[in-house]
Amino acid sequence: MERFLLILDFIGTFAFAISGATIGVRHRLDLFGVLVLAFATATLGGIVRDVLIGAVPAALANWNYLALACVAGLVTFYRHGLVERLRNPVQLFDAAGLALFAVVGASKALAFGLSPFAAVLLGMLSGIGGGMARDVLVARVPVVLQADLYAVAALAAAAVVVVGDRLDLSEEWTLPAGILLCFGLRYMAIRHGWRLPEARPHDVG
Amino acid sequence: MERFLLILDFIGTFAFAISGATIGVRHRLDLFGVLVLAFATATLGGIVRDVLIGAVPAALANWNYLALACVAGLVTFYRHGLVERLRNPVQLFDAAGLALFAVVGASKALAFGLSPFAAVLLGMLSGIGGGMARDVLVARVPVVLQADLYAVAALAAAAVVVVGDRLDLSEEWTLPAGILLCFGLRYMAIRHGWRLPEARPHDVG
Amino acid sequence: MERFLLILDFIGTFAFAISGATIGVRHRLDLFGVLVLAFATATLGGIVRDVLIGAVPAALANWNYLALACVAGLVTFYRHGLVERLRNPVQLFDAAGLALFAVVGASKALAFGLSPFAAVLLGMLSGIGGGMARDVLVARVPVVLQADLYAVAALAAAAVVVVGDRLDLSEEWTLPAGILLCFGLRYMAIRHGWRLPEARPHDVG
Numbered sequence: 133m134e135r136f137l138l139i140l141d142f143i144g145t146f147a148f149a150i151s152g153a154t155i156g157v158r159h160r161l162d163l164f165g166v167l168v169l170a171f172a173t174a175t176l177g178g179i180v181r182d183v184l185i186g187a188v189p190a191a192l193a194n195w196n197y198l199a200l201a202c203v204a205g206l207v208t209f210y211r212h213g214l215v216e217r218l219r220n221p222v223q224l225f226d227a228a229g230l231a232l233f234a235v236v237g238a239s240k241a242l243a244f245g246l247s248p249f250a251a252v253l254l255g256m257l258s259g260i261g262g263g264m265a266r267d268v269l270v271a272r273v274p275v276v277l278q279a280d281l282y283a284v285a286a287l288a289a290a291a292v293v294v295v296g297d298r299l300d301l302s303e304e305w306t307l308p309a310g311i312l313l314c315f316g317l318r319y320m321a322i323r324h325g326w327r328l329p330e331a332r333p334h335d336v337g
Numbered sequence: 338m339e340r341f342l343l344i345l346d347f348i349g350t351f352a353f354a355i356s357g358a359t360i361g362v363r364h365r366l367d368l369f370g371v372l373v374l375a376f377a378t379a380t381l382g383g384i385v386r387d388v389l390i391g392a393v394p395a396a397l398a399n400w401n402y403l404a405l406a407c408v409a410g411l412v413t414f415y416r417h418g419l420v421e422r423l424r425n426p427v428q429l430f431d432a433a434g435l436a437l438f439a440v441v442g443a444s445k446a447l448a449f450g451l452s453p454f455a456a457v458l459l460g461m462l463s464g465i466g467g468g469m470a471r472d473v474l475v476a477r478v479p480v481v482l483q484a485d486l487y488a489v490a491a492l493a494a495a496a497v498v499v500v501g502d503r504l505d506l507s508e509e510w511t512l513p514a515g516i517l518l519c520f521g522l523r524y525m526a527i528r529h530g531w532r533l534p535e536a537r538p539h540d541v542g
Numbered sequence: 543m544e545r546f547l548l549i550l551d552f553i554g555t556f557a558f559a560i561s562g563a564t565i566g567v568r569h570r571l572d573l574f575g576v577l578v579l580a581f582a583t584a585t586l587g588g589i590v591r592d593v594l595i596g597a598v599p600a601a602l603a604n605w606n607y608l609a610l611a612c613v614a615g616l617v618t619f620y621r622h623g624l625v626e627r628l629r630n631p632v633q634l635f636d637a638a639g640l641a642l643f644a645v646v647g648a649s650k651a652l653a654f655g656l657s658p659f660a661a662v663l664l665g666m667l668s669g670i671g672g673g674m675a676r677d678v679l680v681a682r683v684p685v686v687l688q689a690d691l692y693a694v695a696a697l698a699a700a701a702v703v704v705v706g707d708r709l710d711l712s713e714e715w716t717l718p719a720g721i722l723l724c725f726g727l728r729y730m731a732i733r734h735g736w737r738l739p740e741a742r743p744h745d746v747g
Contacts, residue, residue, distance in 0.1 A: 164694050165687040183388060183593060195659045249400045271683050273476050277370040284369050327367060389599060454605045478681050482575040489574050532572060
């Protein structure tokens with residue numbers, strides 16, 4: 133189970149790193165700027181989660197995270213055409229990272245003995261943190277505040293893991309279910325425009 | 338006393354959440370984006386304070402904060418006209434949150450055994466943190482860097498609490514005094530243009 | 543040695559505070575806004591480092607940091623012409639702060655028993671954190687993502703300290719060597735345009 137979680141964490145790291153690096157290339161950053169943005173996107177959600185639950189941040193203790201982010205950054209930097217040929221590469225890799233980190237974060241919070249409520253919140257936070265950092269760093273409004281069904285999707289995935297834990301279901305089932313739910317919601321939102329109601333402000337200031 | 342502090346903390350949370358949600362509605366975020374911005378504005382100052390003093394972040398341990406932020410966000414989202422009818426609703430609710438969090442933050446830092454100097458600083462930080470997070474997230478320069486008498490007001494409120502503690506005055510008196518001082522300074526700054534000297538840069542680059 | 547590190551830390555704090563205050567004056571902030579920006583630039587890199595390694599943030603425990611940042615901010619505010627007469631004052635002071643904090647951060651991480659890998663990473667983070675905070679607060683893209691040889695220089699300085707520690711060299715030699723290397727790389731990048739390859743995005747979106 134440990135190993136299964138770690139593999140999910142690595143895949144999420146790689147996916148977020150590619151989304152960060154792609155944004156970096158689009159903003160014409162130099163090679164190291166792209167790597168920094170890839171690493172920040174891939175690890176800041178998890179670092180914040182670990183600081184909040186009192187764990188040593190995994191991304192600082194284990195060099196695999198930096199290596200993964202650098203590989204993803206280098207591939208994106210030198211093979212940018214390949215990545216952009218995918219439709220909406222940033223959104224797709226971002227959705228994968230969101231789903232993976234939300235379930236891993238919720239599971240890690242439960243393992244550290246946090247309450248179900250806090251575990252759902254921390255799962256959501258782990259999922260949305262990396263993308264928020266990426267967007268704040270290039271001075272655009274974070275996708276989580278604007279995108280359709282973004283934080284909701286991360287919240288749903290974390291809730292599946294936590295509710296499954298209360299019902300004594302195996303994480304072998306609840307983790308993939310949460311990932312599928314979150315990625316599915318984001319995919320439907322991106323491709324088919326599923327969305328929440330929007331505010332109609334009376335005056336703007 | 339515990340209960341009195343908690344009530345002040347809840348009122349501050351509600352006030353900051355309304356200011357965050359109002360900014361969110363003005364930026365045409367969807368419902369969940371508004372709730373995320375309300376929650377971030379209401380809790381990030383306190384979360385940073387708790388991480389720095391080594392406490393478990395109250396906003397993650399206690400679901401009341403999330404519930405309060407959601408209620409404030411929903412009210413603002415669906416009854417936006419009501420809120421905007423107040424003059425400068427963002428600034429007024431922001432001033433209330435600033436005053437409440439500055440005194441609560443200073444008091445909590447003292448209770449955790451920090452030095453008077455650190456307690457004043459942490460009180461100020463608790464007060465200004467939420468508004469900074471709100472403004473960074475929607476990519477505008479934080480109000481604390483531009484508004485008249487903003488950080489000064491939070492600093493004054495925290496100093497009242499800390500000096501009162503050194504003089505063995507009861508927090509029943511020092512907390513309300515700090516709140517009134519901070520809110521009053523901000524009110525005079527907003528309504529009557531009280532301000533600090535401004536720099537006149539020789540060249541801008 | 544303790545004292546030597548502390549002096550380097552103070553000089554770095556002062557240098558970063560001047561760079562932050564200069565940006566604040568250029569953005570026409572009021573006096574307190576300039577002081578807040580000076581303090582944030584000077585201390586946030588170290589605060590993040592201390593939170594991550596589990597130390598009490600030095601900038602909160604010790605009033606010297608606040609005093610230094612305030613002196614730097616006041617000088618810059620009232621003698622802005624003097625500071626601007628230097629060519630690129632923000633970049634020069636920023637380079638000094640970067641070099642000093644990178645070596646101090648790596649050394650402190652080693653003293654707290656972190657692995658060489660984590661110490662290099664934390665050194666870099668201590669160096670780049672303050673400037674990132676400064677730029678995010680005034681809503682511009684952080685210099686670390688765009689400037690030539692910025693994070694690379696901090697990384698090199700931290701690596702010198704960590705490799706020196708593995709080879710049992712005295713920090714009396716490795717700290718100055720790291721500082722010179724980092725400051726030299728930044729100076730060549732600013733004055734002579736040394737840079738890393740830049741991405742050529744195929745399409746921008």
